Amino acid sequence: MHVLIYIPWLIKEIFVAGFQVAWAGFRPDAGYDPVVVRYPLRVRSEWQIFWFTTSITATPSTLSLGLRAPEHAGEPHILLVQAAFGADPADVVAGLADMEERMAPHVKSIDHGVPGQGSATALDPKFYEYPTHRKEKTK
Template sequence: MHILIYIPWLIKEIFASGLQVAWAALRPNAGYDPVVVRYPLRVTTDWQIFWLTTSITATPSTLSLGLREPETPGQPRILLVQAAFGSDPADVVAGLADMESRMAPQIRDIDHGVPGQGSATELHPRYYEYPLGRKEQQQ
C-alpha cells in the first residue's frame, strides 16, 4: 500500500463525501437511492481487504456489509457494499475500483469485467440490487 499517497487521498474523499451528504440533507429532494453492489475484489490478502473495507466504511454514504467467498475456485471474493447515492450502480462500482487501485496499484491490470477495472462501462444486474425497490416502482 502506498500510504503516503493513499491516506491524504482518502482524507480528501472523506471530506468530499461528508459535504455531499450534508448538502443532500439540506435539500428537499435529497437524492438518496440506496443500492447494494457486489464488487469482485482484486486485492487478496486479509490486510488489503481490511484497509479497503475500513476505507469504504469511513467514507460517508458507503458501508462495507461483508464478504462472499467465490462460488467456483479461481473466482474473486465478492465484497458487498451499500451506497446511499446509488442511482448509477456502475458509477459506485467504478469508484470502488478507483479506491482499490489507489490503495494497491499493483492490481490495476486485473479485470473482472466491471466498470473501473477495465473497459466495461455497464454493470450487469447480478452485481447490484435496490433493497427498497426503484423509485419509479415506489411512486
Template sequence: MLNALKFIPWLIGQIFLSGFSVITAAVKKDTGFNPVVIRYPLRVTTDFQIAALSTCITATPSTLSLGLREPRNPGDPTILLIQAVFGSDPVEVFESIADMEQRLVPSVASIDHGVPGQGPYKEIRPGDAEWPSREIADTAQNTVSKDKREF
C-alpha cells in the first residue's frame, strides 16, 4: 500500500511530462518521432503485475503495450512488446520501462535479464528492438505530406 502512495503520483507526473514532450514535438518541423518496437523481458510475474505495468505504459503518452510473448524455454521471462514513438535511443526506452517496473514492484530490482535498466548493460542485443523499414516510413511520409488530398 505504501508503494502505491509513492507510485501513483510519480506515474501521474510521468504522464504529464510525456504528454508535454509529445505536444512540443508535434509542433516542431522535425518532430523527432522515430518509432521503435522493443522486446522487454519482464521481471514482474503475476497476471496483476503484468496488467498493471502494461496499463501504465499505455497510459503514458508516446508508449504503447502491444502484447506478450510467452517464454520459449522454462525459466525464461515473459516478453512484453512495447512501441515507443521516441525510439532513436532504444537503450533509454529500456531504462525508462525498467525504472517504471521497479517503481511499480520494488522487489524486482535484483532481477536481471540482460537488458539496459536491469543491470549494468548499456547496449541492446540483436533482435531486442526494431524500427519500421525505410520504405514504409518513406511511403507514410509521402502520403501525409501531400499538399492536396482528394477525399
C-alpha cells in the first residue's frame, strides 16, 4: 500500500527539486556547494536498493554514485550520493533517510547513527566530503 503513497510523493519531490534548481540558476549566488555523502543503507534487497538509488538519481541536484559492500558482517552497505546543494551534509543525509523510510517503512526502527535514522543530529565527518576545495567567502 505504501507504493501508492510513495510514487506521488516522489513525483512531487522531483518537481519541487527541479524548480529549486532552476531558480538557483537565475541567482548570481546559486548556492551550489557540492558534497559527497556516505549513506548507510537500511534497505537490504537488491530490488529495494535499485529503487532507492533510482529515486535519488531521478531527483534533480542529487546523484547516486556507487555502492560499497560492508567491510564486516552485519554492517550496512554504504551508498555514495552527490548532492549539489550540500552546505549542510547532515540535512542531506536526513533527507535520504526520509526518502528511504517513505519507500520502505519497515526500516524506520533501524539506526546506523546518522541524522534522520534516529536521535542523531550531527554528522560525523567520516560520512561526507567536499569534492572541491572549499574557498572561504570574502567580505
